[in-house]
Amino acid sequence: MSEEVVQNKKVTFKGYIDDVPKETDMELKLSNIELNPPPQGSAALLVKNLYLSCDPYMRGRMRDFHGSYIPPFVPGQALEGFGVSEVIHSDHPNYKPGDLITGFTGWEEYSVIQRTEQLRKIQPDDRIPLSFHVGLLGMPGFTAYAGFFEVCSPTKGEYVFVSAASGAVGQLVGQLAKLHGCYVVGSAGSKEKVDLLKNKLGFDEAFNYKEELDLNAALQRYFPQGIDIYFDNVGGDMLDAALLNMRIHGRIAVCGMVSQQSLSKPKGIYNLFNLISRRIRxxxxxxxxxLHLYPRFLEDVSNYYKQGKIVYIEDMNEGLESAPSAFVGLFHGKNVGKQVIRVAHE
Amino acid sequence: MSEEVVQNKKVTFKGYIDDVPKETDMELKLSNIELNPPPQGSAALLVKNLYLSCDPYMRGRMRDFHGSYIPPFVPGQALEGFGVSEVIHSDHPNYKPGDLITGFTGWEEYSVIQRTEQLRKIQPDDRIPLSFHVGLLGMPGFTAYAGFFEVCSPTKGEYVFVSAASGAVGQLVGQLAKLHGCYVVGSAGSKEKVDLLKNKLGFDEAFNYKEELDLNAALQRYFPQGIDIYFDNVGGDMLDAALLNMRIHGRIAVCGMVSQQSLSKPKGIYNLFNLISRRIRxxxxxxxxxLHLYPRFLEDVSNYYKQGKIVYIEDMNEGLESAPSAFVGLFHGKNVGKQVIRVAHE
Known part of the structure; x- marks a missing residue:
């Protein structure tokens, strides 16, 4: 057999870290790959990766800690994350060459996927960008949907606060809350993001937390009646300030804590006493x-998007070479919207 | 009219404090009271107080803060709290002289009760001590019942940890959890209390937190499989340690935070990240x-007690004179069981 041998660029993980991720924690490596069909009986796929997702939770896989819900990365090997890929060869009965799939793949041009259980086949739709399957219609979008509807128990007319509001999750939380009839305020870390929240994403109000000397005072200003629902993507000082501004029977969905992800000694939270006096969940x-709600989510949110009821902002980087800096940028708020890497053109 | 004039000893509140309560924050005062019937149309009661309850939440009423769920005490006036009282005169159609009632009353020998909405008439029962109506069958017992069954969502076989476990609330939480088929460990602050937990209250295990250099290590020792339910009566370091030992989908009922009640700057909590990875509520x-569950609670817990399925430990002080030191003792763990003041013999 004379199969095609091609170059396979990879972003590899160098080794475990304790600090904020740096570009030098990853390494671009070149190798070759034979584009052979996977061995018979392997049920594996050989895929060409089109889009890769940069997500803050990946920081957790850079620690040498095996007790979490997801194992750490393996030093020397390509990073792993959500992606959109095209099937080149398949030994799996459900997939054939040309199929578009989304699920876990490697940070490389071509991947062999052995664990196919959590893959999802994409039904191509001209009205929905393929990359949305790692954003609006992928894990971040579903996080927003499940977190808002299942964890926050929202009611029409409630006051909703979202932090990291222009991010991959926050932007959808805010829009779903608006569609649900809530009053929504978002915080973000730049004027550009605040403008997007107010002018493009339909938030009622938004503020730049970096310009606020006193987060408690800022929240009092935007929520004179208090907050019913805080969708917390950051943890730390913002969570502590929100605890002072919750209404009775308020709910806090604790999602990302991105501000604390990289701190080996996280910041203290001092205002938990309010959980009692205000009966906060x-x-x-x-x-x-x-995941049992995923099909409903996919249908609901696809329809909202196609009907123009929601928008979704992506920050698209070109080429695997840009992946380390794009990933590191997440922890400095550099991304505007959902951070995606385009590995190859469709 | 020549009504009887009697002496009315009171424990008055001297003024707002920022620190741990001291005996000198209260003052014993003598005055006289005419045992007249309340004015016609007032719907008030004149009562003789038999038992008064010392509860940690009362500390919150010693702050000059009016935004809480209960208003502060009024300087110069008698403290207020739950009590068991006998009706001497009544202008209220539901009560007659000789009735025994429980509800808010003054820290004094005789009180005029205007707000009768939250009073409850006691059906005397020789098998149940009257003082239990401010403990086992009063607010602390109901806190245990509602908190355990409604907030903790317990399932048979789950691992339950209770702090301040020999206290007014904790001792019932542990016993209800045992009756529900859970494995129960309690923490307390003395050898005497630990012995009570293990030998009298039926906890599976108990430990003295003051003898543990590392609370995380202690919890790992007692819960090698982790904790499903933490009924938190103390907050602070114990809460932080419990967060490290919760199982996936664990629940934390935040009740008293007695360790933090008197701190104007409470301790920080550092381990909230576990809320996400372990999906903790x-x-x-x-x-x-x-309160809609109160009748069911009263019936259930009274029956458990009369059937010998639960016990309840009281720390009874004699006389109003002893009330300030008994109350202050709560914040130093001096009470063994529910702290009650006997004001007058039945």
Whole structure:
């Protein structure tokens, strides 16, 4: 057999870290790959990766800690994350060459996918960008949907606060809350993001937390009646300030804590006493606990998008070479919208 | 009219404080009271107080803060709290002289009660001590019942941890959890209390937190499989340690935070990240939100007690003179069981 041998660029993980990720924690490597069909009986796929997703949770896989819900990366090997890929060869009965899929893949041009259980086949639709399957219609979008509807128990007319509001999750939380009839305020870290929240994403109000000396005062200003629902993507000082501004029977969905992801000694939270006096429910969650709702989510949110009821902002980087800096940028708020890497053109 | 004039000893509140309560924050005063019937149309009661309850939440009423669920005490006037009283005169159609009632009353020998909406008439029962109506069958017992069954969502076989476990609330939480088929470990602050938990209250295990250098290590020792339910009566370091030992989908009922009640700058909580990875629900609550369950509680817990399925430990002080030191003792763990003041013999 004389199969095609091609170059396979990879972004590899150098080794475990304790600090904020740096570009030098990853390494671009070149190798070759034979584009052979996977061995018979392997049920594996050989795929060409089109889009890769940069997500803050990946920071957790850079620690040498095996007790979490997802194992750490393997030093020397390509990073792994959500992607959109095209099937080149398949030994799996459900997939054939040319199929578009989304699920876990490697940070490389071509991947062999052995674990096919969590893959999802994409039904191509001209009205929906393919890359949305790692954003609006992927894990971040589903996190927003499950977190808002299942964890926050929203009611029409409630006051909703979203932090990291222009990010991959926050932008959809805010729009779903608006569609649900809530009053929504978002925080973000630049004037550009605040403008997007107010002018493009339809938030009622938005503010730049970096310009606020006193987060408690800022929240009092935007929520003179208090907050019913805080969708917390950051943790830390913003969570502490929100605790001072919750209404009775308020709910806090604890999602990302991106501000604390890289701190080996996280910041203290001092205002938990309010949980009692205001009878607040504070709940951590992972979207993976709600996968039974995924089909409904996919239909609802696809339709909202096609009907023009929601928009979704992506920050698209070109080429695997740009992946390390794009990933590192997440922890400095550099991304505007959902951070995606285009590995190859469709 | 020549009504009887009697002496009315009172424990008055001297003024707002920022620190741990001291005996000198209260003052014993003598005055006289005419045992007249309340004015016609007032719907008020004149009562003789038999038992008064010392509860940690009362500390919150010693702050000059009016935004809480209960207003502050009024300087110069008698403290107020739950009590068991005998009706001497009544202008209220539901009550007659000789009735025994429980509800808010003054820290004094005789009180005029204007707000009768939240009073409850006691059906005397020789098998149940009257003082239990401010403990096992009163607010602390109901806090345990509502918190455990409504907030903790317990399932048979789950691992339950209770802090301040020999206290007014904790001792019932542990016993209800045992009756529900859970494995129960309690923490307390002395060898005497630990012995009570293990030998009298039926906890599976108990430990003295003051003898543990590392609370995380202690919890790992007692819960090698992790904790499903933490009924938190203390907050602070114990809450932080419990967060490290919760199981996936664990629940934390946030009740008293007695360790933090008197700190104007409470301790920080550092381990909230576990809320996400372990999908923990942490919920503050007040028993007053569950009053619709009170009749069922009263029946269930009275029956358990009369059937010998649960016990209840009281720390009874004699005389109003002892009330300030008994109250202050709560914040130093001096009470063994529910702290009650006997004001007059039945």
């Amino acid at each position: 504070m709940q951590g969650f992972l979207q993976s606990d709600y | 942490m919920q503050g609550f007040l028993q007053s939100d569950y």
